[in-house]
Amino acid sequence: MTEQGLVRRTITVLRAVAAHPGGVGLSSVARAAGLPKSTCYRVLSVLEQENWVSLDPVTRRYQVSLGLLSVVGGLLDENGSYPRMRAVVTELAAEAEETAGFDVLLPPHVQVVTQAAGPHLIGQTTRAVPRTQPVWCTSTGKVLLAALEPRAVTDTYGPELERSAPGGTAFLPGFLATLREVRDAGYAHTADEIAPGAASVAAPVRVAGRVPYAVWVGGPTFRFTPERLPALIARVRAAADEIGRLLSATDLAGAP
Missing domain, CATH: 1.10.10.10 (Winged helix-like DNA-binding domain superfamily/Winged helix DNA-binding domain)
Incomplete structure (x- = not known):
């Protein structure tokens, strides 16, 4: 090896x-x-x-x-990278009035690293973090895979897509075409994919020429209307850009 x-x-x-x-x-x-x-x-x-x-x-x-x-403690103090990144996510949740989060690829899934609840979740129980989710039906999964070469997607994620995505082997060609659209658009939007009635928007976090992370907001589809979607996309992309600048400035391209 x-x-x-x-x-x-x-x-x-x-x-x-x-x-x-x-x-x-x-x-x-x-x-x-x-x-x-x-x-x-x-x-x-x-x-x-x-x-x-x-x-x-x-x-x-x-x-x-x-x-x-002893290794990551410097990232976790009040001046470290993680609290500052967390503050951006929390601000995004407040501005968008939806739950927001920050994800990373954990092949063959995507992992939610942190999240902040929006005002509509007050008094409700949020899902545990960290947690893994499918790459094929999440906006962050699409954003992160869109940054990879198609061959890398096929080799690393193909078996999981064939096993869990609808359509099996027939799913992959159309999914690769979707990833090209996501890469060109600079964001991904999903609705009724990870669960009925659930929607999300994600944007890539660019660090040192790579896309190691993605930022998202999520909520019910009835609030992610066509009229509201452009504003949500703009907020998510701005938050992703801010985190990218933060991680680039602190020379932390490999870990939050």
Whole structure:
């Protein structure tokens, strides 16, 4: 295995664990990472030795360890990148009056890293974060895949699309055409795709010539009307541009 491949597998395993704050078993990590259990076990053993993950001796479930704060702690203080990015997302939710969030690819899915509830969700329970969602029916999934070469989309996400998207193998050609439209437009809009009555708008976060992240707002389709959509798109794109400038200025192209 190449050094690049080893690093990529380690990151994939760590992300799979981080997606389950309550803990996750080895088999689930292997499925989420798309790797053999033996490979995941070796990677997790090293991460445990470095105190990046911990293993509950009773439940045999892995969790991200507080030892990881020694690496990312600088990002989490009040002047760090994450709180500032979170503030942009919170401001977007207030301006759009809808729930807003920030996502990253976690092959073969997309992962919600953070979100801020809009005023219409006061008193209601929001979905847990972090969480993974399908790439094919989410606006952020489309925005992030649109930044990849079609071959990379086919190789990395093709099997998942054929398994879970409507139409199976017939779905991919049309989906690739949609990604071209998203790339040209600079945003993605979905309605009634991830769930009936749910809509969202997403825009790419550009950092050092790449698109590692996407920003979104989401809410019910009856509020994402054709008349209101242009304003929502403008707000999301402005927030994505602001986060891109923030991450570029702090030299953090690889992590929020």
